[in-house]
Amino acid sequence: MSRVKRIIVTGAGGSPSTNFIRSLRLSPEKFFIVGVDCDEYYLQRAETDLKFLVPGADDKNYLPILKQIIKETQAEFIYSQPDMEVNKISANRDDLGVKTFLPAHKTIEICQNKLESYKMWKQAQIKTPETILINNESDLKEAFSKLGKSVWLRAIVSPGGGKGSFFTDDFEVAKAWIKHCKGWGSFTASERLTSQTVAWLSIWKKGELIVAQGRKRLYWEFGNRVPSGVTGLTGTGVTVCDPLVDDIAQKVIFAIDNNPCGIYGVDLTYDKDRIPNPTEINIGRFFTTHLFFTKAGLNMPYIFVKLAFDEELPDIKKKLNPLPSDLAWVRGMDFEPILTSLKEIKADKDKLNQYLKGIN
Ligand SMILES: Nc1ncnc2c1ncn2[C@@H]1O[C@H](COP(=O)(O)OP(=O)(O)O)[C@@H](O)[C@H]1O
Ligand SMILES: [Mg+2]
Numbered sequence: 133m134s135r136v137k138r139i140i141v142t143g144a145g146g147s148p149s150t151n152f153i154r155s156l157r158l159s160p161e162k163f164f165i166v167g168v169d170c171d172e173y174y175l176q177r178a179e180t181d182l183k184f185l186v187p188g189a190d191d192k193n194y195l196p197i198l199k200q201i202i203k204e205t206q207a208e209f210i211y212s213q214p215d216m217e218v219n220k221i222s223a224n225r226d227d228l229g230v231k232t233f234l235p236a237h238k239t240i241e242i243c244q245n246k247l248e249s250y251k252m253w254k255q256a257q258i259k260t261p262e263t264i265l266i267n268n269e270s271d272l273k274e275a276f277s278k279l280g281k282s283v284w285l286r287a288i289v290s291p292g293g294g295k296g297s298f299f300t301d302d303f304e305v306a307k308a309w310i311k312h313c314k315g316w317g318s319f320t321a322s323e324r325l326t327s328q329t330v331a332w333l334s335i336w337k338k339g340e341l342i343v344a345q346g347r348k349r350l351y352w353e354f355g356n357r358v359p360s361g362v363t364g365l366t367g368t369g370v371t372v373c374d375p376l377v378d379d380i381a382q383k384v385i386f387a388i389d390n391n392p393c394g395i396y397g398v399d400l401t402y403d404k405d406r407i408p409n410p411t412e413i414n415i416g417r418f419f420t421t422h423l424f425f426t427k428a429g430l431n432m433p434y435i436f437v438k439l440a441f442d443e444e445l446p447d448i449k450k451k452l453n454p455l456p457s458d459l460a461w462v463r464g465m466d467f468e469p470i471l472t473s474l475k476e477i478k479a480d481k482d483k484l485n486q487y488l489k490g491i492n
Pocket of ligand 2: 292293399412414
């Protein structure tokens with residue numbers, strides 16, 4: 133057995149990093165995990181061997197402190213989940229004294245900017261909702277005249293969670309929303325898609341696909357508590373295997389990066405013609421609920437770490453969608469997530485229907 137690897141994880145008390153940490157704990161290898169978080173409360177939740185509070189990624193002391201912790205704990209590899217930290221670590225990857233396994237920095241810059249991503253997809257003739265940068269009222273007027281009755285507003289840079297998401301068919305309401313969010317110049321308006329989404333989570337090395345798995349989202353947790361319905365918190369996720377999604381997602385990635393390396397999570401939303409349109413690539417990190425795949429038998433964090441260390445990979449059944457379709461991951465606040473299947477969920481409904489027949 134090889135030596136225990138020492139891995140540093142940022143945002144260590146957040147749900148996404150916790151799913152990463154739990155995945156590594158479920159792998160056949162033992163890891164020593166150092167957790168850092170910039171929130172003193174979240175830090176308490178980190179399921180790591182060591183915990184350190186750090187400044188926020190935009191603080192001038194972030195890098196010096198991170199470097200000091202890396203040195204002191206002899207961490208060999210860093211995985212980061214919050215977008216801002218992914219960006220900062222990527223920009224300084226040669227200076228941290230630790231291994232990373234990230235896409236090119238340019239790719240990270242483009243993917244973390246939804247307007248820049250949109251431009252690349254449009255250029256590559258990928259179907260994506262028509263989008264207009266809103267600098268002022270006249271841009272907003274143009275959006276309403278060109279994009280359809282109802283437009284989808286959102287922030288160009290969002291750390292997830294659908295920042296600034298709002299749709300309306302009323303110009304005055306849209307104007308008030310952008311003003312309220314201080315969004316002039318940093319918001320876009322887009323054609324409105326449906327509420328059906330699918331994500332395609334993939335790992336690459338030297339331009340080659342190692343593994344990818346599709347997952348649709350049945351609903352947003354707490355979706356009825358926000359105006360746009362989008363909370364960024366996945367409710368129930370379901371594994372999918374759809375060649376159309378596989379094909380589009382790969383084109384979406386190659387439109388931005390012809391040599392993918394590391395993690396690319398393509399978020400797609402269906403249009404009214406049932407074509408999945410890209411809305412963003414979550415870059416260099418896994419989507420929050422990836423413990424779903426681990427529990428179902430595809431441990432992406434482990435594959436990712438093995439690739440980063442140039443070691444032999446665990447057995448992967450196939451590159452595209454190795455998991456069976458229609459597995460379901462039901463999650464919510466204060467509940468342990470449940471791994472089940474659409475079949476089992478349907479059985480409950482069938483049973484109720486039988487009762488209903490009996491009383492009517
Ligand atoms: N043009 C659009 N029309 C309808 N819904 C959209 C549109 N753009 C984004 N959304 C919704 O907002 C969600 C979040 O968008 P996404 O691009 O994943 O950004 P982020 O997760 O960073 O906020 C999408 O999954 C989708 O449900
Ligand atoms: Mg998203």
